Amino acid sequence: MAMYASDKAGMCCKDRPPGGKTLMMLVNELAKLFHDRIKGECEKLGVPSGYRHILFILGREDGLNQLDLSKLTHLKAPTVSVTLQKMEAEGIVQRKADAADQRVTRIYLTDKGNRINDIVRKKFMEAEKSILEAVSPGDETAVKNILGKIIDNELKRTSKK
Numbered sequence: 001m002a003m004y005a006s007d008k009a010g011m012c013c014k015d016r017p018p019g020g021k022t023l024m025m026l027v028n029e030l031a032k033l034f035h036d037r038i039k040g041e042c043e044k045l046g047v048p049s050g051y052r053h054i055l056f057i058l059g060r061e062d063g064l065n066q067l068d069l070s071k072l073t074h075l076k077a078p079t080v081s082v083t084l085q086k087m088e089a090e091g092i093v094q095r096k097a098d099a100a101d102q103r104v105t106r107i108y109l110t111d112k113g114n115r116i117n118d119i120v121r122k123k124f125m126e127a128e129k130s131i132l133e134a135v136s137p138g139d140e141t142a143v144k145n146i147l148g149k150i151i152d153n154e155l156k157r158t159s160k161k
Contacts, residue, residue: 027147034131041123047116050083051092055109056124058093059117063106065098092116 021029039049047055053073058064061072066084070077084107087093092113098104109117132140 030131034127037127038124041127042120045116045119045123047120048086050079051087051116052120052124054080054083054087054093055113055117055120058107058109058113059121062108065104065106069107087113 035049038052042049042052053075054069057069057072064072066077066080069075069084070080073080075083084093084095088095090112091110093107094110095105095107098106135143
């Protein structure tokens with residue numbers, strides 16, 4: 001059984017399963033540590049951490065509608081709506097009517113939004129590289145495959161509701 005820094009520091013819960021933390025406990029702990037790190041980097045840049053998910057999605061696929069953004073970020077529609085209003089007011093995104101269907105509004109990153117996204121993405125990649133320093137490329141690929149299966153399974157489960 002591997003001993004992790006958080007075990008040594010006594011940071012784990014009293015009711016942990018025999019032999020240590022479960023896989024999901026470790027995933028949750030890592031997600032929290034990474035989230036806090038990226039949130040701190042965003043705050044240093046003056047970018048609210050709530051913008052990050054939308055920036056990353058639009059940075060990969062500009063021109064989505066609000067519903068698609070909500071689905072891809074796993075954020076609730078009202079959260080996306082309020083965040084987009086703030087981002088639009090700051091000149092980070094702009095809304096445009098769809099050329100083929102005027103009823104649909106598409107969201108695009110502005111030049112300012114693209115610059116911010118590039119900076120935040122760079123910080124994200126630096127943090128990821130640092131966190132994965134002790135992980136071999138083969139182990140990284142294996143973990144990505146396993147986590148992908150777990151995520152797909154959970155998305156299938158939640159889409160049945």
